[in-house]
Amino acid sequence: MAKKEVGFVTMGKVAKEPKEVKDIGVGVLGYAFMGKAHTNGYKKMPVFFYPPPARPRLVALCGRTEEALAEAAKRFGFETYYTDWKTLVKDKRIQLIDNCLPNNLHAEPCIGAVEAGKHVICEKPLAGTLKEARAMYEAAEKAGVKHMTAFNYRFVPALRLAKNLIDEGFIGKILQFRAVYLQEWIMDPSFPLVWRLRKSVAGSGALGDLGAHIVDLARFLVGDFASICGMTETFIKERSLPDDPKKKGKVDVDDVFIAMVRFKNNAIGSLEASRFCAGRKNYQRIEIHGTEGSISFNLERLNELEVYSKKDKDDRMGFRNILVTESVHPFIEHWWPHGHIIGWEHTFVHEIHHLVDCIVNDKPVAPYGATFYDGLKCQEILSAIEESSEKGKWVTLPS
Ligand SMILES: NC(=O)c1ccc[n+]([C@@H]2O[C@H](COP(=O)([O-])OP(=O)(O)OC[C@H]3O[C@@H](n4cnc5c(N)ncnc54)[C@H](OP(=O)(O)O)[C@@H]3O)[C@@H](O)[C@H]2O)c1
Structure with a gap:
């Protein structure tokens, strides 16, 4: 497909967004360092990877400190927020859960997410312990969802x-x-x-x-x-x-x-x-x-x-x-x-595009993405x- 040159900048493929581009509901756990980096990825992805495999819909953000969480949800553009990850996992509008919590909170929410049929991306290291990491892998495979460990340097x-x-x-x-x-x-x-x-x-x-x-x-x-x-x-x-x-x-x-x-x-x-x-x-x-x-x-x-x-x-x-x-x-x-x-933040845009493409088009996350x-x-x-x-x-x- 032809590309349109506008001055020095190539504006990507000149195409109307196909009708079949759907939304993918996203829930992000954690709103600080990585929560912000990943959210930025969801927002930028459909602008630069156009047409996107799906358009991320920022449904819900999670944290414990309500005042800071509410401010982050508003600032990042989430529809709602929850102070309990278990409530977020149950939200039917969400298809993809993104875990940016501290390491001891990787296993239980991710296992809860995949058992609820959600696709999942989890920050590294996959878990606090080897036992938890194994349980997460087994649960995700059993659920048949797409799973990714957020090794963004790939x-x-x-x-x-x-x-x-x-x-x-x-x-x-x-x-x-x-x-x-x-x-x-x-x-x-x-x-x-x-x-x-x-x-x-x-x-x-x-x-x-x-x-x-x-x-x-x-x-x-x-x-x-x-x-x-x-x-x-x-x-x-x-x-x-x-x-x-x-x-x-x-x-x-x-x-x-x-x-x-x-x-x-x-x-x-x-x-x-x-x-x-x-x-x-x-x-x-x-x-x-x-x-x-x-x-x-x-x-x-x-x-x-x-x-x-x-x-x-x-x-x-x-x-x-x-x-x-x-x-x-x-x-x-x-x-x-x-x-x-x-820069560094672009790695998250690439990573999120890869994952959403794998989810929407049923492609394998490996070998380029880390599962x-x-x-x-x-x-x-x-x-x-x-x-x-x-x-x-x-x-x-x-x-
Ligand atoms: N890929 C990378 O380059 C990279 C870089 C840095 C970190 N990481 C990884 O990303 C993960 C998060 O690290 P971070 O630096 O983003 O941590 P952080 O800045 O300390 O943020 C942690 C977030 O989790 C929330 N949180 C903590 N306990 C919670 C609970 N019980 N329920 C709900 N929310 C809770 C915190 O909000 P409240 O305090 O309000 O609960 C905060 O929003 C870690 O696994 C880390 O290893 C990866």
Whole structure:
């Protein structure tokens, strides 16, 4: 279908919205960091991915604090709000439930949602515990609904390009994988004991928060893990309680983990995540080395992908920096032309488009999207790293 050029901007396919574009009722659990990022995805998706597979209808938003929730529901454009997720799950106008709650509130609402016949997307890590993650996967499969774990970095154009290059053999057989995800935001000892630092709510620390992302990317780009050897450390063991700063509570999650991995295809690698790296804001760096070349990515430069090919002529060999902003690149035809960069929030628009397309057109969420199976495999690896750290030895992963 022809595209209409308006000045510099391609306005997408020039077509009236087909009559069959239906609404899909969406309920979002949580209205803070991720609740906002996902809601932005539902709102932007039909504007940029046009015509959309379905038009998200923002039916209901959920949280506990009514005043803040009501303000968020109004600001985001939801029709209603509920202070109890169980009420949202029962709302017949909703077909898709999006879980952006803390990790200990992933399993029960998601299982409730799929048992009510709703499609579901859940933030990472899939659950607080391995047992919960397995129950979520089994319940979603049994219900026969579409399920997705929100590993949004699979939807960064540069990382999808990396995946395409690896699949077409650009770097040959993968020998080594290296990933770090480094932040600095809890280095101050007076930073309070927020939910991310409590095992009963978060499940783990840097491991589940940041490590889950790079574990998933390792599986996405290289393949399944065979065995792992990891260590974790907690630098600050006590912190003030957020609502009573005079009292202290125990930090019972990791501040950092480091792991060595052997993949089933015999590649080897290392993974590291920390929230104690002074100067590092959101530094997710990935390097993959194969027999024919290398690929390197840095989330703080997310529009770029560095590639190196051994096939280049000797006199011009070196890393090339691809600005992944052309219409030939993954997802970019939906955005701006020629080098007009995109950002972190766009990954959620891509992810939501993929899920809604899979729901409406009965397509598989995998292999490009992460399913609850991928969430479960990631959780097995997170648990194995903890076990390895406790026992001081390598752990073999389930097949
Ligand atoms: N993909 C990514 O890049 C990424 C980034 C950050 C976080 N995450 C993941 O996203 C999830 C949410 O993290 P976040 O950073 O968005 O957390 P957050 O900013 O603390 O937001 C949590 C939300 O959950 C609500 N909530 C908490 N307990 C509740 C309950 N019992 N019933 C109903 N609502 C409740 C809170 O509202 P009230 O306080 O009013 O209840 C709040 O709106 C986590 O699993 C996290 O790992 C993913």
